[in-house]
Amino acid sequence: MVQLPGFIDPHVHMREPGATHKEDWYSGTAAALAGGVTMVLAMPNTQPPITDAESLNLALEAARQKAVCDYAQYLGATPENASIAAELAPQTAGLKMYLDHTYGPLRLADMTDWMAHLAHWPYEMPLAVHAEGRTLAAVILLAAFFERPLHLCHVSRREEILIIRAAKERGLKVTCEVTPHHLFLSEEDIPALGQGRAEVRPALASPRDRQALWDNLDVIDCFATDHAPHTLAEKDGNTPPPGFPGLETALPLLLTAVAEGRLTLEDVIRRYYVNPQRIFRLPAQPETWVEVDSESTWEIRGENLLTRAGWTPFEGWRVRGRVMRVVLRGTEVYRDGKVLAVPGFGRNVRANAM
Numbered sequence: 001m002v003q004l005p006g007f008i009d010p011h012v013h014m015r016e017p018g019a020t021h022k023e024d025w026y027s028g029t030a031a032a033l034a035g036g037v038t039m040v041l042a043m044p045n046t047q048p049p050i051t052d053a054e055s056l057n058l059a060l061e062a063a064r065q066k067a068v069c070d071y072a073q074y075l076g077a078t079p080e081n082a083s084i085a086a087e088l089a090p091q092t093a094g095l096k097m098y099l100d101h102t103y104g105p106l107r108l109a110d111m112t113d114w115m116a117h118l119a120h121w122p123y124e125m126p127l128a129v130h131a132e133g134r135t136l137a138a139v140i141l142l143a144a145f146f147e148r149p150l151h152l153c154h155v156s157r158r159e160e161i162l163i164i165r166a167a168k169e170r171g172l173k174v175t176c177e178v179t180p181h182h183l184f185l186s187e188e189d190i191p192a193l194g195q196g197r198a199e200v201r202p203a204l205a206s207p208r209d210r211q212a213l214w215d216n217l218d219v220i221d222c223f224a225t226d227h228a229p230h231t232l233a234e235k236d237g238n239t240p241p242p243g244f245p246g247l248e249t250a251l252p253l254l255l256t257a258v259a260e261g262r263l264t265l266e267d268v269i270r271r272y273y274v275n276p277q278r279i280f281r282l283p284a285q286p287e288t289w290v291e292v293d294s295e296s297t298w299e300i301r302g303e304n305l306l307t308r309a310g311w312t313p314f315e316g317w318r319v320r321g322r323v324m325r326v327v328l329r330g331t332e333v334y335r336d337g338k339v340l341a342v343p344g345f346g347r348n349v350r351a352n353a354m
């Protein structure tokens with residue numbers, strides 16, 4: 001049995017308010033605990049999207065009643081809310097700007113809207129972007145105009161990771177995250193997964209892109225699941241929404257890579273705990289740890305997961321390392337596949353900032 005820190009996932013979708021048939025604050029944070037994650041940062045592309053005080057309170061009230069791990073909620077940037085967002089900043093995980101098409105209605109098309117947010121959003125609060133390819137280069141440039149830190153979500157391609165390397169080498173304050181699915185899957189997996197199930201943004205990339213992520217591991221600050229649950233009926237339907245559930249499979253996949261010598265345990269702890277805590281300015285969780293049976297080998301099965309999505313793109317994968325027990329702030333919250341925490345045990349880690 002190895003004892004690890006409670007992991008911090010800076011990119012998850014809880015689907016509440018608005019789409020609790022996909023996930024809610026209980027099922028999503030239960031999935032987090034099952035994956036050894038004790039703190040999640042929730043994205044704002046819910047229904048309604050989280051863009052003002054009223055919608056923020058909708059999400060935070062649902063979380064207050066249901067969450068079983070600690071959390072904070074992102075605010076979404078719109079063309080209209082730059083000054084309101086800045087006022088709400090202390091109560092949020094950070095600001096999310098969607099700059100390319102993905103799931104949900106939040107998207108900033110006009111670059112002058114990006115600039116308004118880059119100028120208004122408090123310097124010390126996290127600012128994360130969905131920006132692919134040339135959009136990523138453009139937003140790095142604009143953030144540099146304002147000399148402000150910028151976090152790049154779910155980096156998936158060779159050109160992106162090399163641009164981030166170049167930006168870091170020039171002293172720009174950029175950080176980035178990579179998902180397990182972009183580290184372990186590629187477009188070659190699409191036929192076996194099926195088109196609908198394989199839909200994800202950024203799309204699964206080429207094996208060469210995937211290899212570039214591994215070759216530039218030193219540039220990757222965080223691992224983040226981008227846990228984006230949609231039901232199987234939706235994924236197998238006529239208009240499959242993009243997104244994979246990932247909270248329960250991330251740590252086993254990463255620990256399997258450790259067992260295979262592709263990563264060190266230190267690599268995992270740094271990117272899934274130390275760096276997220278530092279980059280997103282998150283408080284320490286005292287008396288919090290995860291107990292993992294590092295020898296246990298098992299097969300990933302969608303039907304055994306706690307996420308309401310009920311499926312996984314890693315169906316049938318043999319992994320090594322199983323979360324046996326999670327202790328959060330001195331309380332046993334998960335053991336042997338069962339969530340023991342009562343709904344509402346999770347705390348808003350930005351709550352005292354109001």
Ligand code: NCD
Nearest residue numbers: 013102103200201228242243
């Ligand atoms: C995410 C979702 O479903 O909310 N989907 C995805 O494919 N990653 C949106 C996002 O993170 O871009």
Ligand code: ZN
Nearest residue numbers: 100101107109
């Ligand atoms: Zn378009």
Ligand code: ZN
Nearest residue numbers: 102130153201
């Ligand atoms: Zn995204």
Ligand code: ZN
Nearest residue numbers: 011043226228
């Ligand atoms: Zn996402």
